[in-house]
Amino acid sequence: MCAARTAPEDLTISKAFDTQREQFSVASEKAVLVSVALPDRPWANEADPCDEIRGLVESAGATVVGQLTQKRQDVQLATYIGSGKVGELRELVEGAGADVVIFDNDLHPGQARNLEQALGIKVLDRSEVILDIFAGRARTAESKLQVELAQLEYSLPRLKQMWSHLSRQKGGGIGLRGPGETQLESDRRLVQHRIRDLKHKLNEVTARKEREVKSRSEEHTVSLVGYTNAGKSHLMNTLTKADVLVKNQLFSTLDTRTRQWHIRDWGRVLLSDTVGFIRDLPHHLVASFKATLSEARHAKLLLHVVDASSPQAEDHIRAVGAVLKELNCDQKPTILVLNKIDKLTDRALLTVLEAHHPRAVAVSGLTGEGIDRLEEAVMEALAAGFAEAEIVTDAGNGRVLAFLNAHAEVYRQEFRDEANEVVVRCHLPKHLLHHIAGPTVKVRFVEREKPAAAQAERESA
Numbered sequence: 001m002c003a004a005r006t007a008p009e010d011l012t013i014s015k016a017f018d019t020q021r022e023q024f025s026v027a028s029e030k031a032v033l034v035s036v037a038l039p040d041r042p043w044a045n046e047a048d049p050c051d052e053i054r055g056l057v058e059s060a061g062a063t064v065v066g067q068l069t070q071k072r073q074d075v076q077l078a079t080y081i082g083s084g085k086v087g088e089l090r091e092l093v094e095g096a097g098a099d100v101v102i103f104d105n106d107l108h109p110g111q112a113r114n115l116e117q118a119l120g121i122k123v124l125d126r127s128e129v130i131l132d133i134f135a136g137r138a139r140t141a142e143s144k145l146q147v148e149l150a151q152l153e154y155s156l157p158r159l160k161q162m163w164s165h166l167s168r169q170k171g172g173g174i175g176l177r178g179p180g181e182t183q184l185e186s187d188r189r190l191v192q193h194r195i196r197d198l199k200h201k202l203n204e205v206t207a208r209k210e211r212e213v214k215s216r217s218e219e220h221t222v223s224l225v226g227y228t229n230a231g232k233s234h235l236m237n238t239l240t241k242a243d244v245l246v247k248n249q250l251f252s253t254l255d256t257r258t259r260q261w262h263i264r265d266w267g268r269v270l271l272s273d274t275v276g277f278i279r280d281l282p283h284h285l286v287a288s289f290k291a292t293l294s295e296a297r298h299a300k301l302l303l304h305v306v307d308a309s310s311p312q313a314e315d316h317i318r319a320v321g322a323v324l325k326e327l328n329c330d331q332k333p334t335i336l337v338l339n340k341i342d343k344l345t346d347r348a349l350l351t352v353l354e355a356h357h358p359r360a361v362a363v364s365g366l367t368g369e370g371i372d373r374l375e376e377a378v379m380e381a382l383a384a385g386f387a388e389a390e391i392v393t394d395a396g397n398g399r400v401l402a403f404l405n406a407h408a409e410v411y412r413q414e415f416r417d418e419a420n421e422v423v424v425r426c427h428l429p430k431h432l433l434h435h436i437a438g439p440t441v442k443v444r445f446v447e448r449e450k451p452a453a454a455q456a457e458r459e460s461a
């Protein structure tokens, strides 16, 4: 339920939110990175443990001025890293004149607060940086709502830390006493109120999107999913001759784009490009982006794009698998697309990936290599849910004839006057067959026939 909002509350919350955005934003700041390996969260790249967080921080607009790494058996409750390392970090921060420390790990609000007290500058974690990038890139009303919701849900348990920041900046003490405590309570209520309001708005967007997506349920819908920067948007442009944004940065795409893809000998497919995933994607973001991800959730087929030239390709495949599971998409027909093969200096890496994923298709969105094999694999996968059929029914069975004309690809319709029946030769989704079942309907499965239009196109080529 969403209570009616009043204008002044709106004003207050947006101010509080702006302050919080400012606190969490790292654009044009000098950052020191910290990456901690734990037994259940080892480094993806031992040779350069800060590789990914550096990419994220630079994508957010900050400059990296130093880094600190440590392997630990467990987390130090108060400050995540031990007191010796905190001292080392303080020296690094002072020496480099840093404005912010960014952890590649997720911190509890109390840990961030304690670290800020010890270091004297702001301390952010990986999720906050990802949220900051999303906030900076959100362009449509929908993605702005989604990002704001994710940020507020993330910030709610951290409001106290935010207020201690403000009180320190204003020359006050660190602890929250008296009026600060009251303000904290009222902010908490405002944030909760705004969260309810945003959820309500987003539920409406999600419901509308689901209706739109379902109205295309008879179409061949295919979604590109994959790790951020894997080349999804580039592949979309190559396949559909579209012109969507392609950039060598993390999270270029935040909104879904759908374009027509004409596959030779098959026909039209609707291809969607969507937001990229990353390991440990903040849970709130996945939940908030449900509307944007609805194309992927309802697609008949997923193309899981991976940057095969990355030494972390297997980690990326696993991380994407985890997000797909969270979206209940892990049982969907999926083709693994090993992209950027033009970039591979050592083709042995591709051989290893292909050995692990024998059904994967290797392509280059850049040079077009392998695209014909990808088209074949897509046709094969889409055809698995379809049947070629010859359907015989009474000539007067208008319901079945209308249904077939609306939902199937009808090649021929032949009336047999002597038997007063009609034979329809068509291609249709198997799950629709039960809609036409009845005592006067006979279905016979036959060999696939090329669609007339595709056949003509092939002959003229």
Ligand SMILES: Nc1nc2c(ncn2[C@@H]2O[C@H](COP(=O)(O)OP(=O)(O)OP(=O)(O)O)[C@@H](O)[C@H]2O)c(=O)[nH]1
Pocket (backbone or CB within 6 Å): 226, 227, 228, 229, 230, 231, 232, 233, 234, 235, 245, 246, 247, 248, 249, 250, 251, 252, 253, 254, 274, 275, 276, 277, 339, 340, 341, 342, 343, 363, 364, 365, 366, 367
């Ligand atoms: N060499 C090479 N580079 C590629 C290929 N495909 C994409 N790229 C480059 O990889 C970078 C990322 O490409 P995008 O298509 O924006 O990646 P994305 O998966 O859509 O990324 P997000 O939207 O951020 O999730 C760009 O610099 C592309 O030019 C490829 O096949 N080969």
Ligand SMILES: [Mg+2]
Pocket (backbone or CB within 6 Å): 232, 233, 234, 245, 246, 252, 253, 273, 274
């Ligand atoms: Mg993209």
